[in-house]
Amino acid sequence: MNTGTSEAISRAARTAVDAAIWAPSIHNTQPWSFALSGDEISLRADPDRKLRLADAAGRQMLVSCGAALFTVRIALRAQGCEPEVRLLPDPERPLLLATVRVRPGAPPDEHTRLLHAEVERRRTHRSGFTALSVPERLIEALVAEAAAEAAHLTPVRADAAVRVLASLTGAAQAVQGEDRPRRLEIMRWARPPDSGRRDGVPAAAYPAEPRRTYPEHFAQRDYAGSRQWGGETDDRLSSATGLVAVLTTPGDLPADWLAAGQALQRVLLHGSAYGLSVAFHTQALEMEELREFIRRHVCSGEHPQTIMRLGFVLDELASVRRTSSEVLDDDG
Missing domain, CATH: 3.40.109.10 (NADH Oxidase)
Incomplete structure (x- = not known):
């Protein structure tokens, strides 16, 4: 992979994390964190944001993180990249929910563009x-x-x-x-x-x-x-x-x-x-x-x-999200 391609992949990965913060989550707890390492995005659950009484097993936390994972996927495809996803890749690290390798892909189709356009609009x-x-x-x-x-x-x-x-x-x-x-x-x-x-x-x-x-x-x-x-x-x-x-x-x-x-x-x-x-x-x-x-x-x-x-509703209110810098660890 040449330097230009590597830099484009890194930019696409960071943009995908920027999109993922808009995913829905139970009570807007945003129970996730991300890490970037080269061409790989890691998605982790944040147990400090789990509902310990209402969600003791962490089911709703993982449903929320799954929504963030799909957002990463659609954001990458919207940039002409192909996500290679491994779910629960390490049994000894149960909070590591997925890794996503960013590969060159095809230009986005109409359906991908349709979904991606709603990431920040959905409420x-x-x-x-x-x-x-x-x-x-x-x-x-x-x-x-x-x-x-x-x-x-x-x-x-x-x-x-x-x-x-x-x-x-x-x-x-x-x-x-x-x-x-x-x-x-x-x-x-x-x-x-x-x-x-x-x-x-x-x-x-x-x-x-x-x-x-x-x-x-x-x-x-x-x-x-x-x-x-x-x-x-x-x-x-x-x-x-x-x-x-x-x-x-x-x-x-x-x-x-x-x-x-x-x-x-x-x-x-x-x-x-x-x-x-x-x-x-x-x-x-x-x-x-x-x-x-x-x-x-x-x-x-x-x-x-x-x-x-x-x-259908007459109007929708603004939403709030943490910034990507608050949920992202970057190895540089």
Whole structure:
């Protein structure tokens, strides 16, 4: 590899890390770090950012890191590079989740450019949607995107199943809301108004008061608690439940969690390109007995990795991310 090519590869790798910081993560914890060494990017989990009560096994942490990994891949392909990925390459270093070697590749196709353009535009939604339905062709495309990453996105069509998921979400939220240690864990990631922090959930990113969605209500996280935080939403225009869907994997090991995260980001970026927003409801999946019930009775035996609502909104708020220098180790 000549010097010019080597320098181009290094620039592409750094640009991919710059993109990866925009990946979604549970409560915007951003539980990842990266290292650059020549033509290789290493992705590591950051256990200091794991939810120790809600995510004791680290499943949601790895789903989040999987989303960052897909973002690295799409950012490299958008620059005409080919990522060579090794998942969990060293059993003795379980926090090393993946290595990505950057190779020369083909110019990006239209689909790659479409997804890459949404990396910084995509936002997580935390309220109701407009009454506009998600087009069937878009749903089919999202299902195909998840399948491309060895995961399954299943739209929940049956009213009874939607009611079950809504009820279990509400039950889990009620139980967790009475658990003081869990409330404190959530509060760690709730940013006060005008906070200068570059992680966590901004105060304006959720309604100041709980908002019902119709026809089925999915309980939202209580980030504000007794504090007068939160933004305002117009219930007359944004109160629809939207399309409920579950992302599942056949297995339930770290490699499956990483696959789920890659599938999730692929779905989110494709949806964002067509104006679609997504709200997440993982409360019930943080209680193993409820997660097992959902696996057996809603997901046909597959392992649920996230529950979401999809729909259209009138506007979206800005997001916050740490800078790449805060998450990157460079060997020079």
